[in-house]
Amino acid sequence: MILTPLLLAPLALSATAPRVDLFAIRAPRVEVGNGETLHHAVILIEGGKIVTIGEDLPIERGIPVLELDEEQVVIPGLVDAYSRYGMSSRGYSDSRPYLLASAELPEKGNGFKQLREIGVTTLGIYPPGSGIPGQAVAVRTQGMSPEELILRDSCYLKIIAGANRSAKARISDGFKKADSWEEKEKKNREKWEKAKEKFDKEKDAEKKKKLDPGPYKPIEPDRNAEAFRQLRAGTLKALISISTAADYLHLLDAIGDEEFQWDLRVGLTRNTDVFHVIDRIGEAGKRVIMEPELTLHPGTRRQRNLPAEFARAGAKLVLVPRGDSTQAFKDWRRNVGEIVAAGLDFQTALSAMTLEGARLLGVDDQVGSLESGKAANLIILDGEPFEATTKVVAVILDGDLVYGEVDL
Amino acid sequence: MRTLIRTKATLFLVLAALTLGVLPVAHAGDDEPKEKAAEEESSEPEEPQDKWFAVVDGDVYTGTGAVLRGATVLCKNGVIEDIGYDLWMPEETETLDARGYRVYPGLVAINSSGLFGAGSDLPNTFNPFGQNLVLALGSGITTALTGNEVGKLKYGTLEGVQVKTNVFRYLSFSKSSPAGKRSLREKLAKAAKYRRAYAQYEIDKKKNKDLKEPSKKNVDSNLVSLLDGKWRPVFRANERTDLLEIAHLAQQYGFRPIIQGCREGWTVADELGRAGASAIITPRDRRPKSEQLVREGGSSIENAAILYRAGVSVAIIPGNVGISLGGIVGRDLMHLTVEAAFAVRGGLSDEAALAGLTIEPARLMGIDHRVGSLEVGKDADMIITDGDILHYKTFVQWTVIDGEIVYDKEAHLYFAHIRPRPDSSLAPEQRLDAGENPPEEAAAAEGGDEEESEEASEPKEGGGGQG
Structure with a gap:
């Protein structure tokens, strides 16, 4: 390992300090995010990435080490896969699958400072509007330009489903458009192939010149059909939003035999009846994105912990803040804590705030858990992660200390 | 009340025997070929298996004038296959014991509003989990006109909801x-x-x-x-x-x-x-x-x-x-x-x-x-009640549509506690308030305030609907 002389002496690391390229963290407890807990763990970070992580690893002499206190806990940086933080929620209400949320990113700088302080290191921004409003983007919460911000574009195509003819038709129409485009393309191809065949057979050089069809030119792509072609090809997935149990059945009806990858967004309202289809959704192994919220069984005062019920039924859980305000982000960890106190498994809850969100966005190869090769996005907490009194000590994003002050 | 499907029952027996560690060799030898044969039989034809359902031993009011006391209504794939006594039934038939209850055809509402959700265009708007839907099923309604469409009150599924359009x-x-x-x-x-x-x-x-x-x-x-x-x-x-x-x-x-x-x-x-x-x-x-x-x-x-x-x-x-x-x-x-x-x-x-x-x-x-009536060849839509359908005291205990139980009084919060079924956990011996007063006190309270307690236990017509 290469060590610069500068790093040989212990130094104070603060948010404004110059970047330290290689350092280690020795933590009494690390929650990896994938269900594992490490004790007496060492995390070696170089160039913004986790090089190694494990229990009781030796640290080479000279590498600056951040020694954590006994009660401190390290968890992965939080991933909110479904947000419109600081952005307008006005959008179209029809089908525009080609719109990209990434186009809305500010040209200069960003206002994610408060999110970084809370420990949110990755944000999935969805396109606004109803109908089929477009495709989401995954961003880091630090960066001065869209290029620096974007982790991955076209993470998912957002679709709002419903129990009505037009919402159902939007889905089937999308695939129909893809069909008709492919039909046209096929005809175009056949036409060219015929011409080519004719050209190949012709022996007379003079005539042959006239018949040359040139290289194959595909027809213009149809921007409305493209996203649905990608869905079918598996290069894009969908996040489909439902609010009632009936919506889910109508969604299945609208999808029919069409095969593509899709996750579910379930907005939890106080009297939601979505529990009727929890078993069916769980059996299908769907990823479900919802708020950490206790709801009431309709017509009663009986509380239900739907996130926990979904998780128990076999669904993969993604928990996101209850709103897009900074306060909602601040309350996020506490809100999840309430759901945990009401019966949700600790590790499921933690991964619902980190790794599952990254999986939803398709950036789980880069962020979401504390594993070697992934970005060094982590939060140092001063106690139990879901305890209401627990505070953030420091936040590290891509190896940079973006919040807090610690001695290295 | 429902008997288990046979294969499940055998599986359970085998499992139970295994856990007890007392599975006799000869017994296992007996069972296995049968199981295998059954598997082969079911795997040979690719068609989905027939679904059998029977309401047994109820007093069947067919709606055609006939009343068959203690008869069985047998349904195959959602259609009434047979009505009568000593019927042949396949072993896997799911049964509902209606002894002491009456069986009527499902009620047909010639107009309705708000049972199906949005109301028109049923295949695209039907809400199969709605509260009104459950309450209507609990009232014995299985088919209703909405807008100018007839639909069945299918619970939990969108399939087969629309019966007819442009009715009137x-x-x-x-x-x-x-x-x-x-x-x-x-x-x-x-x-x-x-x-x-x-x-x-x-x-x-x-x-x-x-x-x-x-x-x-x-x-x-x-x-x-x-x-x-x-x-x-x-x-x-x-x-x-x-x-x-x-x-x-x-x-x-x-x-x-x-x-x-x-x-x-x-x-x-x-x-x-x-x-x-x-x-x-x-x-x-x-x-x-x-x-x-x-x-x-x-x-x-x-x-x-x-x-x-x-x-x-x-x-x-x-x-x-x-x-x-x-x-x-x-x-x-x-x-x-x-x-x-x-x-x-x-x-x-x-x-x-x-x-x-x-x-x-x-x-x-x-x-x-x-x-509209219980006749062979018609849809297996029926209700099982604890008395005369026209009596104000009567509750629908079960509602069946297309040979499937879509409503069970005991399973919903609305009426389960009012005159619960004898086998219910809410049955009189185990009243919810039994634990609140020790026996002596309860007796004293009853003796001292007889009128009030009688009033409290008096059934109130349809009062449960408010809850």
Whole structure:
């Protein structure tokens, strides 16, 4: 390992300090995010990435080490896969699958400072509007330009489903458009192939010149059909939003035999009846994105912990803040804590705030858990992660200390 | 109450035996080939397995007049396969023990609102989990008209919800619109003339092949098909004069009107009967007669009975066709049977009242080949009640649609605690409040305050609907 002389002496690391390229963290407890807990763990970070992580690893002499206190806990940086933080929620209400949320990113700088302080290191921004409003983007919460911000574009195509003819038709129409485009393309191809065949057979050089069809030119792509072609090809997935149990059945009806990858967004309202289809959704192994919220069984005062019920039924859980305000982000960890106190498994809850969100966005190869090769996005907490009194000590994003002050 | 499917039962036995570690070798040897054979049998044909369901040992009120005490209704794939005694049943038949209960055809609501969700375009808007849907199922309704579509109250699935679209066609013939009356008369006359001309043309065509078809100009083809007997028009009419004129018009042109409302029908019942009319009535409808008139008029509790006696078939619907959780209880679709009971109070027979809730509305909507009575070949839509369907005290215990239990009184919060089933956890011995007072205190409280406790245990008609 290469060590610069500068790093040989212990130094104070603060948010404004110059970047330290290689350092280690020795933590009494690390929650990896994938269900594992490490004790007496060492995390070696170089160039913004986790090089190694494990229990009781030796640290080479000279590498600056951040020694954590006994009660401190390290968890992965939080991933909110479904947000419109600081952005307008006005959008179209029809089908525009080609719109990209990434186009809305500010040209200069960003206002994610408060999110970084809370420990949110990755944000999935969805396109606004109803109908089929477009495709989401995954961003880091630090960066001065869209290029620096974007982790991955076209993470998912957002679709709002419903129990009505037009919402159902939007889905089937999308695939129909893809069909008709492919039909046209096929005809175009056949036409060219015929011409080519004719050209190949012709022996007379003079005539042959006239018949040359040139290289194959595909027809213009149809921007409305493209996203649905990608869905079918598996290069894009969908996040489909439902609010009632009936919506889910109508969604299945609208999808029919069409095969593509899709996750579910379930907005939890106080009297939601979505529990009727929890078993069916769980059996299908769907990823479900919802708020950490206790709801009431309709017509009663009986509380239900739907996130926990979904998780128990076999669904993969993604928990996101209850709103897009900074306060909602601040309350996020506490809100999840309430759901945990009401019966949700600790590790499921933690991964619902980190790794599952990254999986939803398709950036789980880069962020979401504390594993070697992934970005060094982590939060140092001063106690139990879901305890209401627990505070953030420091936040590290891509190896940079973006919040807090610690001695290295 | 339901018996387990056989394969499950065997599996359970085998598992139980395994856990106990006492599985005899010979026994295992006996079982395995059977299991294998069964597997092979089921895997050979690719078709999905038949689904068998039976309601056994109930008193079956078929809705056709027959009552079969302690009989079994056997259903295969959602259709009634057989009704009777000592029926052959495949082993895997799922059964519902209805001993001591009555089995009726599912009720048919000839109008409704808010049971299905948005209400129209059922395949695209149906909400199979709605509260109103469950309450309607709990009231015994299995089929209902909404908008101008008939749907089944399928719980938890979208499949098979739509039964028929474009059910009713309305005509207007009322003294409030003389122009409309004149216009309908003229159109009917033209349609009749056209039909005569066409009939003549059919005869003459044989002699002269070049003959032209009679002109259809200004002829309402709808009314031609009406006169052909293809459909029955619905008139909204309540007053005697309107009813009489409709009856005369119908007799003149030879069609059979369906009259919705028909409040003063009892005053002209014979005329309506002779015209072959049917009536959709609300027995509890109350309206005094117009005071200027000397003749009889206004509403009568005997309306249904008098009409029925005169040969008018009667379908019954409450004044409020929704599920109402506000206002005075007992007047909405949850109390369809109570509405019919008022017709019985006015002299209608029990059988006719049941028909007014089942087969008559099914006939009027043209779906009587599928629902409305318990007959072999019809849809397995039925309700299992703890008493006479027309009695206010009676609860629907189970509702079955297409051979599947879609409602169980015990499984929902609404009525489970009111007169619970004997085998229920809520049954009297285990009252919820039993633990609140130690036995001595409870006894003392009961002795000292007898009136109050009696009042508390008195069943209240439909009160559960408010909860």
